[in-house]
Amino acid sequence: MRKLIVSLALVIFIYSVAEAAPCYGTKMPQQKNFFMGIGEHSIFKRYLEDDQGNLKSMQEFLLLSYGVFDWLSIDLKGGAGDITQHSSSGNKVDYSTSFAGGYGFRLRFYDSDKVKMVFGFQHISVHPKHTYVDGVRQRAILDDWQVSLLASYDFGKITPYLGTRWSRMDYIHRNGEDHKRVMSDPDRNVGFILGFDLPFTKKIWLNLEGQFFDSQALSASINYSF
Numbered sequence: 001m002r003k004l005i006v007s008l009a010l011v012i013f014i015y016s017v018a019e020a021a022p023c024y025g026t027k028m029p030q031q032k033n034f035f036m037g038i039g040e041h042s043i044f045k046r047y048l049e050d051d052q053g054n055l056k057s058m059q060e061f062l063l064l065s066y067g068v069f070d071w072l073s074i075d076l077k078g079g080a081g082d083i084t085q086h087s088s089s090g091n092k093v094d095y096s097t098s099f100a101g102g103y104g105f106r107l108r109f110y111d112s113d114k115v116k117m118v119f120g121f122q123h124i125s126v127h128p129k130h131t132y133v134d135g136v137r138q139r140a141i142l143d144d145w146q147v148s149l150l151a152s153y154d155f156g157k158i159t160p161y162l163g164t165r166w167s168r169m170d171y172i173h174r175n176g177e178d179h180k181r182v183m184s185d186p187d188r189n190v191g192f193i194l195g196f197d198l199p200f201t202k203k204i205w206l207n208l209e210g211q212f213f214d215s216q217a218l219s220a221s222i223n224y225s226f
Contacts, residue, residue, distance in 0.1 A: 022219035024075060025161050025207055026116040026152040027197050028106055029067035029225065037063040039077075039207075039221030041124070043144075046169050046215040047185040053087040055171055057126060057142055059100050063221060071108040077101060081126035083142050085171065095128035095140050102144075120148045136176045143170040148193060160196040167191055167214045188214050 022041050029035045043057040059081035065073045081100035085093045104122035111117075126142040150163035169184040191214030199205040203225045211217040 022209055022221075023120055023122065023146070023148045023150055023163065023165065023193050023195070024065070024106060025159075025195055025197050025209065026106075026108065026118045026150055027159065027205070027207075028071075028073045028108055028118070029065050031067045031070050033067045033225065035063070035065040035073075035223055035225050037207075037221045037223035039063050039219060041081075041219040042217060043169075044216040044218070046217075047188055048171060049183050049185050051088045052171075052182050053085060053089075055142065055169065056084040056086070058082055058097075059124065059126060061100070061102070061221075063223065065106075071111070073106050075102075075104045075106060075122065077103070077124070081124075081142070082128050083126060083140050083171075085140070085173075093131065093133060093138055093140075095131055095138070098127055098129045100124065100126040114154045115151065116154075117149070117151045120146075120150065122146050122148075137174075139174040141170075141172040143172065145169075150193060152197075158196055158198050161193070162195075163193040165191050165193060165214070169215070184214075190214060 039061050041059040046055045048054060059079065061077040061079035064076045067073050078101045080097045082097045083095040102122065102124035104120060106118050106120040108116060108118050124144040128140060130137055130139040146165045146167040148163055148165035150161050152159050152161035166189055168189055171182045173180050192212045195209030197205050197207050205223055207221045207223060209219045
């Protein structure tokens, strides 16, 4: 079973196109246990293809992770988010906060006393409120995909991790009745991840993560193990 899941995960890693959702780090719940948390994900800039400008988004989530096995977790999130689209001509469209959610999984394929390595897949979808520009109704969806490889080292008082990912963000835009999907810049799909887990108690910890190159983003969460 484990070899089959590892093989499927590697196939997804090689062939998927994905984007910049938080990676969660390498701390995973044990089998039949849960993690719960509250987190914020801030995308400061993500460039779009064909000189279509860039996107920003602020997202807040309730986080839930379940340990299917000690080495496999399912990650779910629900909350709210917004979108700001800056065109290459300097115009800006703000979509105010509404529903956002996501899902994913993490698979730990190496685990020693101090070192852990994790493969992950994550997806976020943001559905903000519509707005009007020059009397024309504007609607948008942000689809945010990624696959990642992370490695961490446990120093006891802090567990830093770093890694890389292949990512993609889709800006699905409806201008009146015109519908268009604009993808992120394909030359910026590979990114770098740097983060850490900082325990406050045995059950409560802070996760902080920065994302670079493919996007400029930061995520932070407070988590509880039960």
